[in-house]
Amino acid sequence: MKSRQKFRKGVILFSFFLFSAVFYYLSPVVIIRSTLNGVVNGSFIMFLLMFISALVLGRAYCGWACPGAGGQEAIFLARDKKVTKGDYIKWIIWIPWISSIVLLAISRGGYDKIDFFYETKYGFSIGDVSALIAYLCVLLFLIVLPAFIFGRRSFCHHLCWMAPFMILGRKIRNSFNWASLQLKAASNKCKHCHTCTQNCPMSLPVEMMVKANKMENTECILCGTCIDGCESNVIRFAFLNGAQQRH
Ligand code: SF4
Ligand code: SF4
Structure with a gap:
């Protein structure tokens, strides 16, 4: 494994070990309670930062920092099945959830204050038994x-x-x-060995993306696994705009 992937896996595993401490800052439930009380909480701010980061870094947060990533990639050792269907399901969850937060905020007349540490104990998420049970349920289910x-x-x-x-x-x-962080491929150098498709943690058809010279995919988390696994150095990270991506 290339040293960049060792570093990435180390970072997401470390992040996973911190998950119990930080999960209120990523919680879809605490943001609802804070909205009811007119408070912009930690998860509100984190979701906003994720959106802003994606304007330049795409989904690099998912590949390089998310606490949920380390645990899932560790499970690859025991269960390495590809997932190629069902990406739409998260939208069925997200649209009603975000709509209800917006409606709650409007109905109570907006937010009154900002409290990044809302409902945490000294900044830690698990401050009582109910928070511990919520964490274990999220982790398991x-x-x-x-x-x-x-x-x-x-x-x-x-x-x-x-x-x-x-x-x-x-x-x-x-x-x-x-201009933003993207993948760029030199498709003429591809030896069609399938390694990139085989290794992609998001189960994307990377070799086909290379062949079509179309590396943009909303599910790509810019983890760089395809780059570091390609012996022919076909794929690389690049800071490009759309026009440069196509050429
Ligand atoms: S790993 Fe490299 S050479 Fe192999 S299929 Fe992917 S892009 Fe082509
Ligand atoms: S296409 Fe490459 S960078 Fe994107 S998720 Fe798959 S392996 Fe990671």
Whole structure:
């Protein structure tokens, strides 16, 4: 494994070990309670930052920082099934969820204050038994079991309420065509060995993307696994706008 992938896996595993401490900052439920009380909480700010980061970095957060990523990629050792269907499911969850937050905020007349540490104890998420039970339920039912039942990064494909913020940020970036972190392929160098498709943690058809010279995919998390696994150095990271991507 190339040293960049060792570093990435180390970072997401470390992030996963911190998950119990930080999960209120990523919670889809605490943001509803804080909205009812007119408070802009930690998860509100984190979701906003994810959206902003995606305008330039796409879904790099998912590949390089998300606490949910480390646990899921560790499960690859035991269960390495590809996931190629069901990406739409997360939108069925996200649209009613975000709509209800917007409606709640409007109905109470907006937000009154900002409290990044809302409902945390000294900044830590698990401050009582109910928070511990919530954490264990998220870990077991949303991260671990789907990865075992459905396969690689099932949570990211099917359930994640954070991914749509970044997918939207990425779509906005694509419409404005400004420079951002992307994958670039030299398709003429491809030896069609299938390694990139085989290794992609998001189960994307990378070799076909290379062949079509179309590396943009909303499910790509810019993890660089395809880059580091390609012996022919076909794929690379590049900071490009849409026009440069196509040439
Ligand atoms: S790993 Fe490289 S050479 Fe092999 S199919 Fe993918 S892009 Fe082509
Ligand atoms: S296409 Fe490459 S960078 Fe994107 S998720 Fe797959 S392996 Fe990672």
